Amino acid sequence: MSEPLIHARGLTKTYGDFVAVDGIDFDVAKGESFGFLGPNGAGKSTTMRIIGATSVRTSGTLTIMGKDPEVNGPQIRAHLGVVPQQDNLDVELTVSENIYIYGRYFGLSSSFIKEKIPELLEFAQLEEKKDTKVQTLSGGMKRRLTIARSLVSEPDILMLDEPTTGLDPQARHILWDRLFRLKEKGVTLLITTHYMDEAEQLCDRLIVMDRGKIMAENSPAQLIKDYSTREVLEVRFGSEKNHEMVDVLRPLAERIEVLPDRILLYAEDGESLLEEIAAKGIHPNTSLVRRSSLEDVFLRLTGRTLVE
Amino acid sequence: MSNLIRKVSPYGTFHVAEARIRNMAKWTWVILFAAVVNPTLYLVSIGIGVGSLIDANNGVDGVSYLTFLAPALLASAAIQGSSDEVIFPTMAGFKWERTFFGMRSTPISARQISFGIFVAAMFRTVISVVIYWIVLYLFGALESDTAWLAMPAALFAGAAMAAVMLALAAKIESEDFFFMLVGRFVMIPMFLFSGTFYPLSQMPVFLQFVGWISPLWHATEIGRYLTYDYPLSGLQLLTHMGVLTVMIVVGLFFSVRFFAARLEK
Numbered sequence: 001m002s003e004p005l006i007h008a009r010g011l012t013k014t015y016g017d018f019v020a021v022d023g024i025d026f027d028v029a030k031g032e033s034f035g036f037l038g039p040n041g042a043g044k045s046t047t048m049r050i051i052g053a054t055s056v057r058t059s060g061t062l063t064i065m066g067k068d069p070e071v072n073g074p075q076i077r078a079h080l081g082v083v084p085q086q087d088n089l090d091v092e093l094t095v096s097e098n099i100y101i102y103g104r105y106f107g108l109s110s111s112f113i114k115e116k117i118p119e120l121l122e123f124a125q126l127e128e129k130k131d132t133k134v135q136t137l138s139g140g141m142k143r144r145l146t147i148a149r150s151l152v153s154e155p156d157i158l159m160l161d162e163p164t165t166g167l168d169p170q171a172r173h174i175l176w177d178r179l180f181r182l183k184e185k186g187v188t189l190l191i192t193t194h195y196m197d198e199a200e201q202l203c204d205r206l207i208v209m210d211r212g213k214i215m216a217e218n219s220p221a222q223l224i225k226d227y228s229t230r231e232v233l234e235v236r237f238g239s240e241k242n243h244e245m246v247d248v249l250r251p252l253a254e255r256i257e258v259l260p261d262r263i264l265l266y267a268e269d270g271e272s273l274l275e276e277i278a279a280k281g282i283h284p285n286t287s288l289v290r291r292s293s294l295e296d297v298f299l300r301l302t303g304r305t306l307v308e
Numbered sequence: 309m310s311n312l313i314r315k316v317s318p319y320g321t322f323h324v325a326e327a328r329i330r331n332m333a334k335w336t337w338v339i340l341f342a343a344v345v346n347p348t349l350y351l352v353s354i355g356i357g358v359g360s361l362i363d364a365n366n367g368v369d370g371v372s373y374l375t376f377l378a379p380a381l382l383a384s385a386a387i388q389g390s391s392d393e394v395i396f397p398t399m400a401g402f403k404w405e406r407t408f409f410g411m412r413s414t415p416i417s418a419r420q421i422s423f424g425i426f427v428a429a430m431f432r433t434v435i436s437v438v439i440y441w442i443v444l445y446l447f448g449a450l451e452s453d454t455a456w457l458a459m460p461a462a463l464f465a466g467a468a469m470a471a472v473m474l475a476l477a478a479k480i481e482s483e484d485f486f487f488m489l490v491g492r493f494v495m496i497p498m499f500l501f502s503g504t505f506y507p508l509s510q511m512p513v514f515l516q517f518v519g520w521i522s523p524l525w526h527a528t529e530i531g532r533y534l535t536y537d538y539p540l541s542g543l544q545l546l547t548h549m550g551v552l553t554v555m556i557v558v559g560l561f562f563s564v565r566f567f568a569a570r571l572e573k
Contacts, residue, residue, distance in 0.1 A: 052413055054409075054412050054413060054571065054572070055572060056572070073417075074316040074415040074416075074417060075314065075316055075415070077413060077414055077415045078314040078315070078316055078414075078415045079314055080413070082413035084406075084409060084410070084413065086406060088405060088406035088407050088408075088409050088410035089405070089407070089410070090327065090331065090405065090407050090410075091405055092331050092334055093327075093330060093331060093334075097330060101323070101326065101327040101330065102410070102414065104323040104326060104327070105320070105323050105324075105327075105411055105414035105415065105416045106314075106317070106414055106415060107315065107316065107317020107319065107320075107323070107415065153414075
C-alpha cells in the first residue's frame, strides 16, 4: 500500500487546560475526499489548522506528503489550498486582483496567474464580476471566490473549513457542484462540516468528532449501516406528552431517542412500525418516515444532535 | 508517494508589499492630494504666519523660520504617513478583514507578512516625503545645497516610527485602546514637544524627555544639521542615528514575534 498523503497518530492540541484535539489517529489517501463531521467546538477546525501548517500540535505525529508541518511548514503550504471558515479576502481589491495577489504569495509568475484567472473565474461563475470590488459581492460569491483563489496554485490538497455555513440552499448546491468537479479531477479534499447532508454528499470517508475525539470512522453509508437502522420514524405528541409516550413506545422500536420536540424510533421499516403503533391505539400528532442519516449516527454516538 | 516538489518563493516580503501597494493604488488621488495639501496648510499658517513674526526678530539659529521648520515638518509628515500605513493595514489584516490569515495559509511566513507591511508603508512614505519636499522647496523653505538631505533624515524617522507602530498594532488587539493610546499620548505630544516649532532647549528639562524618546526630535536634529549650519557634534549625530536605528531593529524584532504569536491563534 502506498504511503498516505496525510498520516496522523495521537494528534493532540491543548490550550492551557483545554484539550481541543485529543489524541486522534487518521490517514487520508491521495484523491480521497475526507470529512470531519462534528458540532461546533469538536476540534475540527483546530485539526485543519494543524494540517494546514499554521498551528503547531502539542503532541503526536503528523506527516503531510511525507513531511512534518512543524519542520517544513512553508513547503507543505505550497501544496495546499485553504478555504477558511471565515472569508479573508482583500475587500478593497477586485475579484481578479484577489486571485492575482494570492497567486503571488505562492511565488507564481504574473504570466502564469494571468493565464489562470479566466479559468478560475469561470469555475467560480464570477466572470462578470472580475473587475468588481470584493466588498460588493454576496456571501455566496465571496465563498466561491475564496475557493477559486485557493485553486490558483493548483493544490494537491484542498482544505475546506465549513465551506457552506451561512449560505442559502441554492448557493450551497452551486458550491457542492464545484467541489464535485474538483474531486473528479483527483484533488484530495479535506472538509469539515456540521451539516450531515454536506458530509453525505461530498465525503468518501469521514470521521465523526466530538470533544476532540474521534467517535467513528468510515464511509457515510457504512456509518449509517453500523450505527443506525435503515429508517427512522419521527413522531410528535406535543411537548407535554412526548415523555409519557416513551415507555409505551420503547418495546416497539429497535432503538429510541427522545428529543425536546419529537421522538425518533429506529426501525428497518418505518411504515410498518407506524401501522403497529396505530394498531395499539397510539396516534401521534404528526409522524414522518425517513431514511437514517449521519445525524442519527451522531446522535447514537454522542447522545446529542449536531446542530443545537 | 507524492513529494514536496514546489519551491517556496524567497520574495514573500515583496509579494505582501505588492498586495499592499495595489491596495494603496485605489487611493492614489487621496494620497497625492493629502501629500500636497498638508504641507501647504502648515506652511501657509505656521511657516508664513508665525514665521513672519519670528523672522522679524532675526529668526531661529540664524536662519529663517521656514528653514528651521522645514526638516521638522518633513520628518513629521514621514512619521504620520508611515504610521498610518502600518497601523490600519495591521488592524485590518488581523481583525477587520483577516487577510493576514489568508496570507499565512500560503507559503508566506509571519516575518514576511510583517516586513511586507513595513516595506509597503515605506514605499508610500517615500512618495509623500518627496512631494512634501517639493512643496517646501517651492515655498522657499529650502535654500542650501544640502537641503535634499532632509529627505533621508525624515525617512529615517518614518522607518523608526513605522517599526514601533507595527509591533504595537500587532500586539494591542483592542483598536479603541490602541487609537486612544497612540492618538492622544503618542502622536500629538510628540508633534508638539519634539522641538518641531522651537528648539527643544526652550522647554524646561522635565519636558525635554519627550523629545529624547521621540523619533521626530532625533530626525529633526539630523535634518537641521544636514540642511543648514545647525551645530551638532559627531557624537550627537551618531546618538540620534543610533536611537532611530535601535527603534527600527527593536520594532521589527518584536513585530515578527507578535505577528507570529497572533497568527498562531
